[in-house]
Amino acid sequence: MTATTGAGRPSTGTEPVLSMTGINKRFGAVQALTDVSFSVNSGEVVALVGDNGAGKSTLVKVMSGAGPSDSGQILFEGRPVSIPSPSASQNLGIATVFQDLALCDNLDVVGNLFLGSEITLGGVALDEAEMERRSWELLKTLAAKIPSVRIPVASLSGGQRQTVAISRSLLGNPKVVILDEPTAALGVAQTAQVLNLVERLRDRGLAVILISHNMADVQAVADRVVVLRLGRNAGEFDARQVSTTELVAAITGASDNVVAERAAREHRTAGSEGTNA
Amino acid sequence: MTTTNTPTDPAEKPAEGAVAADLLDPRLIQARGPAGYLSALVQRLKSGDIGSLPIVVGLVVIVIVFQSLNDTFLNAFNLVNLCLQIASLTIIALGITLVLLLGEIDLSIGSVSGVAAAIVAVANATHGVNPWLSVLMAVIAGSAIGLLHGIVFTKIGVPSFVITLAGLLGWLGVQLQILGEQGTVNLPPTGTLLDLGQQKFLPTWLTYTLGLALVVLYVVTALTGSARRRKAGLSGQPIWVTAVVAVFLVVVVVALASKLGIDRGLPWIFLFSVALVLIFDWIIRRTKYGRAILAVGGNIEAARRAGIKVDAIRTSVFVLCSTLAAIGGVIAAMRLGFANQQSGAGDVLVNSIAAAVIGGTSLFGGRTRRYAPLLGAVVIGAIANGLALMSLSSSVKYIITGTVLLGAVVIDAASSRGRKSSGR
Numbered sequence: 001m002t003a004t005t006g007a008g009r010p011s012t013g014t015e016p017v018l019s020m021t022g023i024n025k026r027f028g029a030v031q032a033l034t035d036v037s038f039s040v041n042s043g044e045v046v047a048l049v050g051d052n053g054a055g056k057s058t059l060v061k062v063m064s065g066a067g068p069s070d071s072g073q074i075l076f077e078g079r080p081v082s083i084p085s086p087s088a089s090q091n092l093g094i095a096t097v098f099q100d101l102a103l104c105d106n107l108d109v110v111g112n113l114f115l116g117s118e119i120t121l122g123g124v125a126l127d128e129a130e131m132e133r134r135s136w137e138l139l140k141t142l143a144a145k146i147p148s149v150r151i152p153v154a155s156l157s158g159g160q161r162q163t164v165a166i167s168r169s170l171l172g173n174p175k176v177v178i179l180d181e182p183t184a185a186l187g188v189a190q191t192a193q194v195l196n197l198v199e200r201l202r203d204r205g206l207a208v209i210l211i212s213h214n215m216a217d218v219q220a221v222a223d224r225v226v227v228l229r230l231g232r233n234a235g236e237f238d239a240r241q242v243s244t245t246e247l248v249a250a251i252t253g254a255s256d257n258v259v260a261e262r263a264a265r266e267h268r269t270a271g272s273e274g275t276n277a
Numbered sequence: 278m279t280t281t282n283t284p285t286d287p288a289e290k291p292a293e294g295a296v297a298a299d300l301l302d303p304r305l306i307q308a309r310g311p312a313g314y315l316s317a318l319v320q321r322l323k324s325g326d327i328g329s330l331p332i333v334v335g336l337v338v339i340v341i342v343f344q345s346l347n348d349t350f351l352n353a354f355n356l357v358n359l360c361l362q363i364a365s366l367t368i369i370a371l372g373i374t375l376v377l378l379l380g381e382i383d384l385s386i387g388s389v390s391g392v393a394a395a396i397v398a399v400a401n402a403t404h405g406v407n408p409w410l411s412v413l414m415a416v417i418a419g420s421a422i423g424l425l426h427g428i429v430f431t432k433i434g435v436p437s438f439v440i441t442l443a444g445l446l447g448w449l450g451v452q453l454q455i456l457g458e459q460g461t462v463n464l465p466p467t468g469t470l471l472d473l474g475q476q477k478f479l480p481t482w483l484t485y486t487l488g489l490a491l492v493v494l495y496v497v498t499a500l501t502g503s504a505r506r507r508k509a510g511l512s513g514q515p516i517w518v519t520a521v522v523a524v525f526l527v528v529v530v531v532a533l534a535s536k537l538g539i540d541r542g543l544p545w546i547f548l549f550s551v552a553l554v555l556i557f558d559w560i561i562r563r564t565k566y567g568r569a570i571l572a573v574g575g576n577i578e579a580a581r582r583a584g585i586k587v588d589a590i591r592t593s594v595f596v597l598c599s600t601l602a603a604i605g606g607v608i609a610a611m612r613l614g615f616a617n618q619q620s621g622a623g624d625v626l627v628n629s630i631a632a633a634v635i636g637g638t639s640l641f642g643g644r645t646r647r648y649a650p651l652l653g654a655v656v657i658g659a660i661a662n663g664l665a666l667m668s669l670s671s672s673v674k675y676i677i678t679g680t681v682l683l684g685a686v687v688i689d690a691a692s693s694r695g696r697k698s699s700g701r
Contacts, residue, residue, distance in 0.1 A: 102582050104575035106643035107568075115572055116583030118565050125563050129502070133509035136298040147302040
């Protein structure tokens, strides 16, 4: 049932920075993840898609350490590792930006970027000048458009807040960045802004895992698309070649039967020709 | 940014040359020279970023009204009295400010200050304990009470409102127990504590020296801070702004010191309360600990994910609040010369919270203006003092203080709306 069309990628020769095989996770009577495998290379954007309850969040929690798996093997840069806690995940070099961003509205951009890892003078007083300099440096490398780092994040737009949250995750020099629904609730221009940022992360050589419901965003920015359905792998596609219809079919399960899937596709293409194309 | 040139390391200079890294964005409205700085200031006020302006305007109004009704209000004798009266309130308000920054509340501060007053009076007067040891006992009792509140709050998860409401009643009972049958315990009439609370004032030369030392400290930190910023390729505060503020501060210091010097001088207990406010202002704005308090008050989940030990921060703040309440209670007992069943009761609790809020502390956590407890206590103290001079009944005092508190909250709400609509 796994339809792999992503063969011949330029990155297939390199070793994945993070790869997981045979991941199982169970909540009481519910088998949330069954024998799931997933991998991501440096300088690659992998989109993780699936319907509600497909197991995307559970898989993200396995990677971020918030909900360790029951069984399965995790390799980080080729070494077998376990990720029992969020700090273990961060120490490996995996940064997770959750959907709720977790920013302090009352603090300014610098305060949020360095929260919990402030630079101090002699261990006591905050070194605001140094933190502000590094903030500008970081925002400049990301070409992020934030007019001032001394305004509270409460007054920033949704896209700017997302930028701050993503920038914050980069301060620990991670190798893998997980973005959970970064474009949900954003306008058109702001979505484009965040997608640009995702591309810049890839250009910096980071492995980016993008969880999204938005097929247009996924196809715009991802290299590879991994589909989950009901806690199982339901396909892996080359984002440049896959059509929205194929993705939707994999997500909803219409591709369970290859014949039915082909038929449905032909039917749909034929039906939409008059209205769409 | 254009007036001075500190020697900078060429490697650290931004590639864009003269423009500092924080002024590169073309959307920023650049303020150049005094005129530009002034217009930027006006713009900030218009957009609702009003700082401590309302409270300064409010104080001016209060002074004008009371002075025109009774011309003894502004004389040296009364100003020294005012300083004595608000020392305790300032310290208790400082404690509640910290708790409000977390977005929590402590309703027990009045009772805790009463317990501390009772301990210091009974220990010193009834049992003849060394005065400083009595004070230490009272303050440690306050810290222990705060630790208890903090642990129940963080470990058991009882809302702070409920714990400290129980504390309000419970610690009042403890206070009555300590005071015993007679109900009022006088401090020894010639003892150290009474003397310090009522009779000890700074000589005028020392007031000048301390005040000017503070101004020098301001200038030095402003200049070194700006130099550090320029070295990092950022814009620093123009030197003429530092100069203007320094001159203004010198005028204030000279005016206050000379005015208070006509009478007894600056009371030690008031100096102590001001010092505490200054120290905590620095802690809140300039240390990791203060940043952690603001973060917990702003978004507790963000603070937790950033690795801040949220429970430890919360417990420590409850300890600080009760400790400061105990210090405030001790100072109140020292000034009045006794502790009785009314110590810490009545309007101590509401006045402390009102002072913090009037000074600009948000009830929703994470926000306060600089020196809020001190400025708020001055407003509340000035109203009480002015009305007492006119020998008006306390009914009027309560009505006016309540109105001022409401006004402060309304102004804050309006200005925060302005902040939002103008994107600040």
